[in-house]
Amino acid sequence: MGKKVDIDTAIDLIRDGDGIAVSGFHLATVARELYLALAERYRATGHPAGLTLMQCAGNLGIQDMTVEGLFSRYITGHYAGNKEMIELVNENKIKSYNFPQGVIAHMYRAAAAGKIGEITRIGLNTFCDPRQQGGKMNEVTTEDLVELVEIHNQEYLLYKVPKLDIALIRGTTSDELGNITIEEESAPVDALDVAMAVKSMGGKVIVQVKNYVSSKSMDRSKVLIPGSIVDAVVVSETPFENHMQTPAFFYNPVISGHLRLNNVGFGVIPLNERKIIARRTAMELSPHSVVNLGIGIPEGVAAVAAEEGIGDQLVLTIESGLIGGIPVGGESFGSAYNAWAALQMTSQFDYYNGGNLNITSLGFAEIDPMGNVNVSRFGAKIAGAGGFIDISQSTKKIVFSGTMTAGGLKVQVRDGKLSILQEGKKKKFLPSIDQITFSADFSKHIGQTVLFVTERCVFQVTGQGLMLTEIAPGIDVEKDILPCMDFRPAISPDLKQMDPRIFQDQLMGLGQIIGIK
Numbered sequence: 001m002g003k004k005v006d007i008d009t010a011i012d013l014i015r016d017g018d019g020i021a022v023s024g025f026h027l028a029t030v031a032r033e034l035y036l037a038l039a040e041r042y043r044a045t046g047h048p049a050g051l052t053l054m055q056c057a058g059n060l061g062i063q064d065m066t067v068e069g070l071f072s073r074y075i076t077g078h079y080a081g082n083k084e085m086i087e088l089v090n091e092n093k094i095k096s097y098n099f100p101q102g103v104i105a106h107m108y109r110a111a112a113a114g115k116i117g118e119i120t121r122i123g124l125n126t127f128c129d130p131r132q133q134g135g136k137m138n139e140v141t142t143e144d145l146v147e148l149v150e151i152h153n154q155e156y157l158l159y160k161v162p163k164l165d166i167a168l169i170r171g172t173t174s175d176e177l178g179n180i181t182i183e184e185e186s187a188p189v190d191a192l193d194v195a196m197a198v199k200s201m202g203g204k205v206i207v208q209v210k211n212y213v214s215s216k217s218m219d220r221s222k223v224l225i226p227g228s229i230v231d232a233v234v235v236s237e238t239p240f241e242n243h244m245q246t247p248a249f250f251y252n253p254v255i256s257g258h259l260r261l262n263n264v265g266f267g268v269i270p271l272n273e274r275k276i277i278a279r280r281t282a283m284e285l286s287p288h289s290v291v292n293l294g295i296g297i298p299e300g301v302a303a304v305a306a307e308e309g310i311g312d313q314l315v316l317t318i319e320s321g322l323i324g325g326i327p328v329g330g331e332s333f334g335s336a337y338n339a340w341a342a343l344q345m346t347s348q349f350d351y352y353n354g355g356n357l358n359i360t361s362l363g364f365a366e367i368d369p370m371g372n373v374n375v376s377r378f379g380a381k382i383a384g385a386g387g388f389i390d391i392s393q394s395t396k397k398i399v400f401s402g403t404m405t406a407g408g409l410k411v412q413v414r415d416g417k418l419s420i421l422q423e424g425k426k427k428k429f430l431p432s433i434d435q436i437t438f439s440a441d442f443s444k445h446i447g448q449t450v451l452f453v454t455e456r457c458v459f460q461v462t463g464q465g466l467m468l469t470e471i472a473p474g475i476d477v478e479k480d481i482l483p484c485m486d487f488r489p490a491i492s493p494d495l496k497q498m499d500p501r502i503f504q505d506q507l508m509g510l511g512q513i514i515g516i517k
C-alpha cells in the first residue's frame with residue numbers, strides 16, 4: 001500500500017474550520033496544484049470554508065487560492081503583493097496577523113516539539129508587540145495571539161501557535177512509504193517544520209511531488225521528510241505550470257546546487273540614485289562580512305561590491321536558508337547561483353538571531369524623528385515584515401538604504417555633483433509612522449549602530465533621534481533636504497560631505513576604502 005492518492009482524495013481530508021499550514025518561499029516548496037484544487041473545491045461546493053491559513057515567507061501561490069470565504073483567518077510573514085488578499089484584509093473580510101518570518105518558522109518548530117508557541121525577543125516594541133497591535137492587521141482581528149511575558153526580569157513575546165490540522169507542502173520525489181526528497185528545490189525552506197508541526201497536533205500532511213518511486217530506490221541521505229509523518233502524496237499532473245522551481249525556471253540544476261556556473265555576477269548599475277545609495281552603504285562593509293541584503297535598493301550593494309572586484313569578500317545570505325553564492329533577483333528571488341549551503345529556514349533564522357551577521361542593509365518606507373522605521377504597512381499598501389524584524393533586531397550594525405522621497409524621484413550626477421531634477425511625490429521622513437517595524441527604542445537598548453543612507457545625505461541614530469551627518473556634493477541642506485522632511489532633524493556640528501568617489505563614473509576603489517586591498 002503506497003501513500004499516493006489522487007488530488008480529490010487529498011482535498012477530501014480538509015474540513016470546514018481547519019487550520020492549514022503551507023510551506024514556501026516565493027515558489028520553493030509551494031504546493032500550487034493542491035492550492036488550486038482546494039480553491040476549485042470551495043468554488044464548486046462552498047466547502048471546506050472558514051479555514052485558518054498559516055504561512056511564513058512571501059509565497060507566490062497563495063493568490064491562486066485567495067477566494068473570499070475559503071479562509072477566515074490568515075497568519076503570515078509577508079503578503080507577497082497578493083492584491084486580492086490585501087484587499088480582503090483592508091476591507092475587514094478576513095482576520096489577519098503579520099508576524100516576523102523567522103518567528104513563524106520557529107513557531108512551527110515549537111509546535112513540532114509539542115510546545116505552546118515561540119518565546120522570543122523578536123518583535124518587542126514593534127507592531128507585533130501586544131502593547132502596540134500584537135501583529136493584528138485590521139479591526140476584525142481581535143484575538144491576541146501574542147503575549148508579553150517576563151522571564152528572569154527580561155521581557156519576551158510568546159507567539160501562540162493556532163490549531164493546525166493540515167500541512168500542504170512540496171517535495172521533488174516520494175517513495176511508496178512517503179519518504180520525501182527535495183533534489184530539485186532551491187532550498188528546503190520550512191517544509192519539514194510545517195509537516196512536523198501539523199503531525200504533532202494530530203493533523204494530516206499532504207505532499208505534492210513530481211516523481212513517485214519504489215521504496216527500495218531511495219537514497220537515505222537525500223530524504224528531508226520521513227514517510228512516517230506523511231499521510232498523502234499527490235503527483236503533479238501539471239508540473240510545467242504548478243511545480244516550477246521558480247517563476248523563471250522549471251528546473252535549473254545550478255539553483256538546486258547540483259552544478260556550478262562560472263562567471264555569474266551582477267549587472268553594472270548606472271550611476272543613478274540607487275547606485276549612489278548602494279555605494280555609500282557598501283562603504284560600511286568590512287572585510288569578510290557575512291551580510292543580508294533586504295528587498296529593493298539594498299540588493300544593489302552586492303552588485304557594487306562585485307563591480308569593484310571584491311564580491312568574493314562578502315558572504316551573502318538569504319532568508320530562504322541559502323548561504324554564499326550569488327542571489328538571483330527578480331522572478332527567481334530567494335534562490336542563488338553557486339550557494340555554499342542551503343539551511344532549513346529555522347536554522348537560518350537561528351543563525352540570524354544569534355547575531356552572526358556582521359551587517360545588514362534594509363529598505364525603508366517611513367521613518368519618524370526617533371529613527372523608528374515602517375516597511376510593513378504604509379497607506380493602503382501592505383507589504384508585510386518578512387525577515388526584516390528578525391534581522392534588524394539581531395544584527396549589530398544596520399544600514400537603512402533608500403531614496404529620500406518615493407514615487408517619481410529623478411536625480412542627475414554631473415561633474416561629481418548631485419542635483420535633484422524632480423522630487424518624489426511621497427515623503428518618507430514623517431512626524432509619525434503607520435506601523436513600527438523597526439523600533440529605535442529596542443535598538444538603543446541593545447546598542448546597535450544605525451545609519452540611514454539616502455542619495456543626498458546620511459543620518460545617524462543618536463539617543464536624541466536622527467542626526468544629519470553627511471550631505472552629497474551639490475546638495476543644500478535648506479533647499480534639498482529639510483523641505484523633504486516633515487520634521488527637523490538634529491544637524492551634526494561636524495557635518496561632512498559624502499565621499500566624492502561615490503559620485504564619479506569610474507570605480508571608487510571600494511576595497512581600499514574598507515581596508516581590503
Ligand SMILES: CC(C)(COP(=O)(O)OP(=O)(O)OC[C@H]1O[C@@H](n2cnc3c(N)ncnc32)[C@H](O)[C@@H]1OP(=O)(O)O)[C@@H](O)C(=O)NCCC(=O)NCCS
Pocket residue numbers: 292293294295296297298319362363364365366374375376378379383384385386387388389391401402403405406407408426427428
Ligand atoms: C520598503 C520597501 C518597499 C522599499 O523598497 P525600495 O525599492 O528600496 O524603495 P522605493 O522607494 O523604490 O520603494 C518601492 C515602492 O514602494 C513605494 N514607497 C516607498 N516608500 C513609500 C512611502 N513612504 N509611501 C508610499 N509609497 C512608498 C515606492 O513609491 C515604490 O513604489 P512603486 O514601485 O509603485 O514606484 C522594501 O524594502 C520592502 O518591501 N521591504 C519590506 C520587507 C523587507 O524589508 N524584507 C526584507 C527583510 S530581510
